[in-house]
Amino acid sequence: MSPLAAFKAALAALRLNALRSFLAMLGVIIGVASVIVMVSVASGAGQAIEQRIRALGTNLLVIQPGSYTSGGRRAGEGTALALSESDLAVIRDKIPGVAAATGIVSGSAPIVVGNTNWTTSIDGVGDDFLEVRDWALTEGRNFTEAEIRSGAKVVILGATTARELFGEEPVISQQVRVMNVPFTVIGLLAPKGQSGFGTDQDDTAVVPVSTARRRLFGAEKTVPDNLKRIMVEVASAEEMSDAQSEIETLLRSRRHVRMGTPDDFQVRNMAEFIRTRSETQSILSLLLGATAVISLIVGGIGIMNIMLVSVTERTKEIGLRMAVGARRRDILSQFLIEAVTLCLTGGLIGLAIGGGAAIALSIWGAWPVALSPGLVLIAVAAAALVGVFFGYYPARRASLMNPIDALRYE
Amino acid sequence: MTQAPASSPPPQIVARDLTKTYRMGDSVIGALQGINVEVERGEYLAVTGHSGSGKSTFMNLIGALDTPTSGSLKIEGRELSGLSSDALAQYRNEKIGFVFQTFNLLARTSALDNVALPILYSHRAGKGDAREKARACLARVGLGERERHQPSELSGGQQQRVAIARALVNDPHILLADEPTGALDSRTTDEIIALFEALNESGITVILVTHERDIATRTRRRITFKDGLMVEDTK
Numbered sequence: 291m292s293p294l295a296a297f298k299a300a301l302a303a304l305r306l307n308a309l310r311s312f313l314a315m316l317g318v319i320i321g322v323a324s325v326i327v328m329v330s331v332a333s334g335a336g337q338a339i340e341q342r343i344r345a346l347g348t349n350l351l352v353i354q355p356g357s358y359t360s361g362g363r364r365a366g367e368g369t370a371l372a373l374s375e376s377d378l379a380v381i382r383d384k385i386p387g388v389a390a391a392t393g394i395v396s397g398s399a400p401i402v403v404g405n406t407n408w409t410t411s412i413d414g415v416g417d418d419f420l421e422v423r424d425w426a427l428t429e430g431r432n433f434t435e436a437e438i439r440s441g442a443k444v445v446i447l448g449a450t451t452a453r454e455l456f457g458e459e460p461v462i463s464q465q466v467r468v469m470n471v472p473f474t475v476i477g478l479l480a481p482k483g484q485s486g487f488g489t490d491q492d493d494t495a496v497v498p499v500s501t502a503r504r505r506l507f508g509a510e511k512t513v514p515d516n517l518k519r520i521m522v523e524v525a526s527a528e529e530m531s532d533a534q535s536e537i538e539t540l541l542r543s544r545r546h547v548r549m550g551t552p553d554d555f556q557v558r559n560m561a562e563f564i565r566t567r568s569e570t571q572s573i574l575s576l577l578l579g580a581t582a583v584i585s586l587i588v589g590g591i592g593i594m595n596i597m598l599v600s601v602t603e604r605t606k607e608i609g610l611r612m613a614v615g616a617r618r619r620d621i622l623s624q625f626l627i628e629a630v631t632l633c634l635t636g637g638l639i640g641l642a643i644g645g646g647a648a649i650a651l652s653i654w655g656a657w658p659v660a661l662s663p664g665l666v667l668i669a670v671a672a673a674a675l676v677g678v679f680f681g682y683y684p685a686r687r688a689s690l691m692n693p694i695d696a697l698r699y700e
Numbered sequence: 701m702t703q704a705p706a707s708s709p710p711p712q713i714v715a716r717d718l719t720k721t722y723r724m725g726d727s728v729i730g731a732l733q734g735i736n737v738e739v740e741r742g743e744y745l746a747v748t749g750h751s752g753s754g755k756s757t758f759m760n761l762i763g764a765l766d767t768p769t770s771g772s773l774k775i776e777g778r779e780l781s782g783l784s785s786d787a788l789a790q791y792r793n794e795k796i797g798f799v800f801q802t803f804n805l806l807a808r809t810s811a812l813d814n815v816a817l818p819i820l821y822s823h824r825a826g827k828g829d830a831r832e833k834a835r836a837c838l839a840r841v842g843l844g845e846r847e848r849h850q851p852s853e854l855s856g857g858q859q860q861r862v863a864i865a866r867a868l869v870n871d872p873h874i875l876l877a878d879e880p881t882g883a884l885d886s887r888t889t890d891e892i893i894a895l896f897e898a899l900n901e902s903g904i905t906v907i908l909v910t911h912e913r914d915i916a917t918r919t920r921r922r923i924t925f926k927d928g929l930m931v932e933d934t935k
Contacts, residue, residue: 295820306808609804610804610806611817611821612765612789612792613765613798613804614792614798614817614866615792615793615821615822616821617785617790617821619786620789620821692766693766694760694766
């Protein structure tokens with residue numbers, strides 16, 4: 291019997307008992323639909339989180355001074371000896387694998403335009419800040435090296451800050467005042483959205499680092515070229531941990547941290563952060579997937595049950611088919627194909643329902659959903675596999691019948 | 701084994717000391733207890749006896765629906781016992797046509813598809829157009845215009861004709877009919893028996909299993925079973 295003829299015969303046999311076939315399929319339909327919805331929602335959420343973390347800049351190391359300890363009192367993060375421009379220069383020049391590095395002086399101050407004002411975080415940065423943060427400009431230009439060196443009174447606004455100050459009006463070449471110092475807006479940052487920590491990254495403004503030190507936040511007495519943090523972009527993800535440990539060794543010696551005492555600075559690895567997050571995510575996907583697979587197995591048991599009933603009911607037919615020349619394997623494949631057809635049909639219906647639900651969730655539920663062709667393929671293949679696995683036992687039982695006993699069965 | 705060309709061909713069916721026993725709980729029932737019989741090509745044979753005499757068991761062994769407990773059964777020179785289940789399936793498909801008392805047609809399947817069923821399992825080269833062949837067989841049993849009908853839309857006699865057409869579709873050498881008229885009225889019975897006679901005329905060996913004496917008297921040869929033994933052979 292050719293596979294196509296067998297498939298047609300299977301469809302015809304299933305149509306004879308349409309309601310029962312549908313009820314048997316229901317388990318597989320629900321199983322496949324839940325596989326599709328659960329996995330696509332889980333991986334959609336994962337992708338959204340990863341995208342937000344990636345918006346921080348990937349392959350990024352963030353260095354901050356640690357806490358200052360005096361007489362047993364620990365002052366908290368960032369209170370230890372500040373980092374300096376020379377730290378930055380050494381990291382940029384001596385550490386292998388560093389693609390770019392930038393130092394940041396930051397603070398918070400109100401920005402005034404006419405009679406409106408908006409208090410935001412202001413970062414004093416170098417000209418490679420945009421590259422390190424992987425941040426594009428929607429309008430205007432980056433700082434020039436001369437502006438950085440001379441402490442020019444120019445500012446690049448974040449999207450949120452610009453909207454709060456200017457609304458929809460153009461911002462380039464506008465004048466703003468920060469702590470009574472007039473600044474010219476030269477650029478507008480592209481929106482980056484929320485950070486992985488839930489803060490609005492676009493609520494910011496950047497100025498040249500020397501300007502920030504000289505005109506806004508002042509320099510520290512002990513470290514006149516102070517930096518609040520240093521951001522390092524490493525060329526590749528593989529070099530991250532090497533670069534991190536070399537920076538730690540270098541800074542310990544530069545800051546005279548004694549052997550056996552902890553670092554008085556922190557190096558945070560953003561890639562590691564992403565990895566942790568995505569690991570959490572994949573565990574979540576796995577759990578949801580497992581739940582869905584269990585429902586698929588339950589569906590498969592339903593198929594097995596109905597196939598056993600069908601084999602018993604059609605014992606006489608099996609006997610007749612054997613009498614007119616069907617071999618054992620013909621009978622086996624007939625019932626196996628029936629079970630697979632049942633599961634595949636259920637799988638396709640489940641796919642339509644699950645895919646529809648996933649798409650509806652993404653449109654009306656504003657839920658990030660990732661419905662990949664791979665997932666669709668896996669779900670359909672899983673349904674077919676369930677058919678083979680749970681259809682084999684009933685089909686084998688049919689094929690092993692004795693022709694004369696089957697024919698005489700009442 | 702080579703046969704001298706001058707001698708007549710061997711009998712189509714040769715049974716030697718053929719036995720079949722069934723185990724039922726602790727007791728062993730001897731359905732066939734040593735049968736020796738030869739059937740020539742083209743014979744028209746009735747097998748009679750009371751129910752439980754072993755006549756149906758004999759037919760099931762010839763049709764390879766069942767396997768003998770001991771003894772030898774040669775069909776066209778080939779020993780059946782010891783053949784694999786695949787080989788037996790092929791033997792049933794190509795050499796034997798079965799006709800049953802209860803017709804055994806597939807429900808909700810057209811007469812044409814019922815007749816074409818054995819072709820589905822045939823492994824002969826050049827199956828040709830299965831539907832054309834099935835159509836020709838339906839015409840041969842006088843049901844050419846009913847090919848679209850399902851069994852439930854046909855009378856008992858018509859259903860049995862469809863079953864006979866199905867038995868003929870692979871050009872069998874032996875037609876085995878087990879109480880083929882048991883479920884039919886006397887007029888239809890005559891028609892079906894006439895059909896068997898016509899098929900026998902065309903060269904097919906026809907073996908009719910029946911307990912009705914008047915049918916058995918219409919065949920050229922009659923063998924009678926009693927308690928698993930052959931007690932009469934009118935050869």
